[in-house]
Amino acid sequence: MLTAYQERSPLAFYMTQNVKEHVFGSADELPDIKDIPSFWEWVTDSLIPATHSQDWYNGKAYPSDMVLPDLLTHQLGTAQLRQVRLIPGQLCETPEKMQDFAPRCTVAFANLKADTENYMQGWIPYNTTANSNDTIPTPPPLIGQDTPWNFTFVSLSDSFPFFGIHGTYLGGGYTTALGTTLTSSAALSAYLEQHNWLDERTRAVFVELILYNPHANLFSVVSIVVEFTQLGAAFTSGEVVSLRLIQHDxxxxxxxxxxxxxxxxxxxxxxxxxxxxxxxxxxxxxxxxxxxxxxxxxxxxxxxxxxxxxxxxxxxxxxxxxxxxxxxxxxxxxxxxxxxxxxxxxxxxxxxxxxxxLRFNSHVYALSMTIKKSFDPVMKFFFVAGIILMAFTQMGNLLFGIKLQDYKNILTSLTSLCTMMLGSFDFDALVDGHYILGPAMFFTYQAVMQFILLSMFMTIIMDVYAEESQDPNTDDLQMVAFVKDSTFGTVDKAKHTLSEVRKQKPKKTVKTEAPDPKNLNKFAVFLHELDDPNRL
CATH class of the missing domain: 1.20.1300 (3 helical TM bundles of succinate and fumarate reductases)
Incomplete structure (x- = not known):
């Protein structure tokens, strides 16, 4: 825990809010982007001025142009624009009965249909012969002529996929960087807009910045994603992550x-x-x-x-x-x-x-044993409750999927019903969805989940807990006995180890020498003299 919290900064949240206010325009809302023209309007009027401060507090020119208006947060490199596109060609067919009305159609994004080819300016393939009378405008000097039109591959180990609202996007794409000054960035934005860098085959455009505040020693990564669907609508999502990558200690x-x-x-x-x-x-x-x-x-x-x-x-x-x-x-x-x-x-x-x-505490022991012994009946209960919950989930999705955002798909419908069981719901929205079926589903669901299933769940838990609380196993609650047994076990193990070591020690061998014959003769003569009766 010391390692984890030592790296975190209490200022990270406030830096995130500050960056959102400057880049997004609000700490609580995302940019209002509805289509391609509104995207370029936001880049020109909001993004570029927010990332290129020109004046000090007293009105004098600031020496560095790549800084936010707070004059404390700097850019590490320029802002990046990256888009993913569909491959050219007819990717779908209009139903036969409607082909005379709309012969062309487009599809949603999929990584298998992503374009990875390189193009000339204006998305012109390299194998296309240009008309000699056509003149190719000169791009701004800060980029190469074909840079925004070339696909950039990125390793999966260096860039992770982004999970958007309408698709999952890998790290590669058609990338270009804004300028280091306000003038150059505005010129590049106008150039890209004029030559239709974003068109009907664009499915997502990423705006990415990396900021650093040396005074707080915090890095902020800003990601804004605008997804363009086959519906013609744009969906904006974004996040700001503030981290301390370089540690003082x-x-x-x-x-x-x-x-x-x-x-x-x-x-x-x-x-x-x-x-x-x-x-x-x-x-x-x-x-x-x-x-x-x-x-x-x-x-x-x-x-x-x-x-x-x-x-x-x-x-x-x-x-x-x-x-x-x-x-x-x-x-x-x-x-x-x-x-x-x-x-x-x-x-x-x-x-x-x-x-x-804490298992030696009687209440904690009873709680742990309750969880252990009630596991099997609780799993059986969850199986039945899951079937009932999925029945209401599909019902909510089919009834209100085209009217209410909370029920637009199975996952959001399941989430809404789970939060409804916890007491968070919008009853007026259900009434607006259908003035009869909405209230009927709400009261039926609440009656089944709150009064029947939840009561059954509490009954299962309380029965086991009451049994464990009345007759606890006192042998498992003796902490002194536990410490005593553990100590004796350790001592016995040590004694056993020492005895094994002693058994494995090699025994000392006593050297035996052969007796000297001369000494044996002297000892025999001495015994004979002791045995002679005439000696005295």
């Missing part, structure tokens, strides 16, 4: 991670011995799987962290060399987000282990 964090690695190695050895000693019993215990989860997630988080730090070091070297670092920092942020997710699961599993330490 790097030595302390490295020491903490080394300590974490040592603990993980200790747990690996300990759990491996338990698994080999009693494999079937070990695999059937819940806490064994918690230990395995801690080990796997722990090693995974360490690997992802060091991979992200290696990418950050590479970005620093590339920036010193004057190379473009936008894609490198973007890859580092993606990996660091995965590291954050793994760390969250790791802390969750490690915190759950506290329940095992």
């Amino acid at each position: 790097a030595i302390l964090l490295l020491a903490l991670r080394a300590l974490l690695a040592a603990f993980l190695i200790f747990f690996v050895v300990k759990e491996a011995k338990s698994l080999l000693a009693r494999p079937l019993e070990y695999l059937s215990e819940f806490w064994s799987w918690v230990e395995v989860s801690v080990i796997v997630i722990g090693f995974g988080s360490l690997g992802v962290y060091f991979n992200a730090q290696g990418i950050i070091d590479e970005a620093a070297e590339q920036r010193r060399s004057g190379n473009t670092v936008f894609e490198i920092y973007k890859s580092a942020v993606n990996w660091f987000q995965i590291y954050t997710y793994l760390l969250a699961f790791l802390i969750c599993c490690a915190t759950l282990k506290l329940i095992r330490l």
